[in-house]
Amino acid sequence: MVLRPSSSTGSAAAAVSAGAPSDASVDAGFARDMSIHHQQAFEMPFIVRDRTSDMAARQLAYDICWRPVQSYADA
Numbered sequence: 001m002v003l004r005p006s007s008s009t010g011s012a013a014a015a016v017s018a019g020a021p022s023d024a025s026v027d028a029g030f031a032r033d034m035s036i037h038h039q040q041a042f043e044m045p046f047i048v049r050d051r052t053s054d055m056a057a058r059q060l061a062y063d064i065c066w067r068p069v070q071s072y073a074d075a
Contacts, residue, residue, distance in 0.1 A: 021027040045061035052058060 042065075045064040049058050049061040049065070052061075
């Protein structure tokens with residue numbers, strides 16, 4: 001759920017109690033679109049890794065792939 005300080009309800013607590021947006025809402029559509037966008041961003045380094053022989057590019061692709069995993073492990 002997205003909290004908007006400028007919402008017409010006047011308070012963040014009221015926005016939270018309103019519940020989740022419907023599947024047809026702009027917020028749900030945006031979340032679906034961003035999910036696809038992030039999946040594509042995750043796949044791109046693997047494509048680079050598989051299609052190049054440049055070791056610097058392969059190392060960068062590896063770092064991009066594994067940095068998020070390492071961040072979660074460190075948390």
